[in-house]
Amino acid sequence: MSEIERVGVVGAGLMGSGIAEVCARADLDVLVCEQDAETARVGRERIRASLERGVRRGKLTAREREAAESRLRFTSDADDLADRQLVVEAVVEREDVKMGVFEVLDKVVEDPDAIIASNTSSIPIMKLAMATGRAGNVIGLHFFNPVPVLPLVEVVTSLLTRTGTRDRAEAFVTRVLGKQIIRSTDRAGFVVNSLLVPYLLSAIRMVESGFASASDVDDGMVLGCAHPMGPLRLADLIGLDTVQAIAESMYAEFKEPLHSPPPLLLRMVEAGLLGEKSGRGFHTYP
Ligand code: CAA
Numbered sequence: 001m002s003e004i005e006r007v008g009v010v011g012a013g014l015m016g017s018g019i020a021e022v023c024a025r026a027d028l029d030v031l032v033c034e035q036d037a038e039t040a041r042v043g044r045e046r047i048r049a050s051l052e053r054g055v056r057r058g059k060l061t062a063r064e065r066e067a068a069e070s071r072l073r074f075t076s077d078a079d080d081l082a083d084r085q086l087v088v089e090a091v092v093e094r095e096d097v098k099m100g101v102f103e104v105l106d107k108v109v110e111d112p113d114a115i116i117a118s119n120t121s122s123i124p125i126m127k128l129a130m131a132t133g134r135a136g137n138v139i140g141l142h143f144f145n146p147v148p149v150l151p152l153v154e155v156v157t158s159l160l161t162r163t164g165t166r167d168r169a170e171a172f173v174t175r176v177l178g179k180q181i182i183r184s185t186d187r188a189g190f191v192v193n194s195l196l197v198p199y200l201l202s203a204i205r206m207v208e209s210g211f212a213s214a215s216d217v218d219d220g221m222v223l224g225c226a227h228p229m230g231p232l233r234l235a236d237l238i239g240l241d242t243v244q245a246i247a248e249s250m251y252a253e254f255k256e257p258l259h260s261p262p263p264l265l266l267r268m269v270e271a272g273l274l275g276e277k278s279g280r281g282f283h284t285y286p
């Protein structure tokens, strides 16, 4: 089986742009598929800014940044993904939207050995795999935000993922991207979000009930437990719409009150207060 050199990324939001960036930095040919030219432009700008930050922080040279940019192409036509050997889906955390993407990928990706991966935070991989006629090639590759900085990828196999698909995906993530993996079975939320999301929702409930302010909750966890950021600042980084979507898919699977999104979270999302990406969430951003 040939080495993975041609990668597709579907969705260039917070995560898709980070995944595309690390793939381009690993010398791969990267084609990013977004909904339209404007969303592609925003994704490209996000990658440019991150590469620039990487140069400022001494993580790559100006020449390496230019080389990475030259390896990135953008399209809004999914047919262009036909020759990809690995496609990572990173569209919004909605089962219906992701299933539509998987149906399209199944039709357009020509290589029968191509790996079709999802960066979903919580949706069981089996649901996405069954939207294709090649469930054995479908796997979860769950990156963490910010992708260029955090070393982890959770590898999620469904009951039908072939062992060969898993081995090839794991070799790609560790040897080519230089990331570390943990393995998870196919349960909504996987390993990390099963622990993280109830914690974030508890923090939101503390603010909702007037127990403590957002700043005091965050300072408590940063100064008292040495977390790099507090839970409300982290929820703002992830995106409150995404936190809600993850909580809902975990609640749908387990029916546990600890996964139920608190009303304050729902109201903030309805109000468009999505966190850092909209300028305001539990905190405000310039
Ligand atoms: N490219 C490469 N490296 C970069 C970079 C870039 N674009 N931007 C920053 N870095 C490097 C910096 O050089 C620095 O490295 P050194 O320590 O070696 O110098 C490091 O990354 C930290 O960068 P900063 O100093 O700019 O930022 P910071 O110290 O304020 O940290 C943060 C920012 C990395 C976001 C940190 O606050 C953090 O890790 N927060 C927690 C994030 C987290 O928990 N993410 C998981 C979210 S949950 C998820 O992702 C799963 C899900 O399904 C929702």
Ligand code: NAD
Pocket: 010, 011, 012, 013, 014, 015, 016, 033, 034, 035, 039, 090, 091, 092, 093, 094, 097, 101, 119, 120, 121, 122, 142, 143, 144, 145, 237, 238, 239, 242
């Ligand atoms: P986001 O809202 O920032 O980006 C989603 C992007 O998908 C948007 O740019 C949108 O235009 C695009 N999109 C929607 N439908 C599309 C389609 N049919 N074809 C092409 N592009 C399409 O979301 P995000 O935070 O990047 O999350 C993406 C995925 O990654 C979700 O499954 C999320 O759960 C997961 N994830 C998010 C985080 C996080 O911290 N935000 C961390 C890990 C995993």
